Structure formats: C-alpha cells, structure tokens
Amino acid sequence: MKLAACLSSALMIIASATTAAAAEQCRFIEARSEREACYKRQDAERTARQKTDEAKQAQQKPYEPVSQEDALLAKSLRSICRGC
Structure with a gap:
C-alpha cells in the first residue's frame, strides 16, 4: 500500500516537472526563427487557455451581495444561539 502511494507520488512529481520543462524549452533553441516560432x-x-478560463468563470454563478434583511436575520440568529 505504501509502495503504491510512493510510486503515484513520484509519477505526479515527474509529470509536473515535465510540463514545467516543456514551457521553458524555447529559450534553449539556438536558431532565431525557430525560437520565435x-x-x-x-x-x-x-x-487559448485564458479564453477557456474566462469561459469557465462566466459560467459560474455570479456573486450576489447579502441583502440588508439577510444581514439583520443573521445578526439576530447569532445573538440567540451562542455556542450551539
């Protein structure tokens, strides 16, 4: 059981290191045209990733501020029950 947990942890670390290395590979390309491409x-x-993130945020429920009545109700409930 512990061996499986260790192996899965090691695989996750390797996978994250690989994606980080892939993001910085451009600066090591010597040919200028290939590097710019x-x-x-x-x-x-x-x-593209930013657009998908923005689309996900747009689909989320918008923030609705607490109405004044809700705030008063919460305040009165807190004063009734102290330590429930």
Missing part, C-alpha cells in the same frame, strides 16, 4: 506557439496556447 516556438514563442508564438506558446503565446497562442496561453491565449
């Missing part, structure tokens, strides 16, 4: 690809991926 790599940066453009990364920029396109980043903008």
Whole structure:
C-alpha cells in the first residue's frame, strides 16, 4: 500500500516537472526563427487557455451581495444561539 502511494507520488512529481520543462524549452533553441516560432506557439496556447478560463468563470454563478434583511436575520440568529 505504501509502495503504491510512493510510486503515484513520484509519477505526479515527474509529470509536473515535465510540463514545467516543456514551457521553458524555447529559450534553449539556438536558431532565431525557430525560437520565435516556438514563442508564438506558446503565446497562442496561453491565449487559448485564458479564453477557456474566462469561459469557465462566466459560467459560474455570479456573486450576489447579502441583502440588508439577510444581514439583520443573521445578526439576530447569532445573538440567540451562542455556542450551539
């Protein structure tokens, strides 16, 4: 059981290191045109990722501030029960 947990932890660490290394590989490309093309690809991926994140946030329930009546009700309930 402990061996399986250790192996899964090791795999997760390796996978995260691989994705981090893939993001920084452009700066090690010596040919300028290839390096710039790599940066453009990364920029396109980043903008696509940002658009999907924005779409997810738009789908979430919007924040609704607490009405004054709700605040008064909560205040009165707190004063009734102290330590329940």
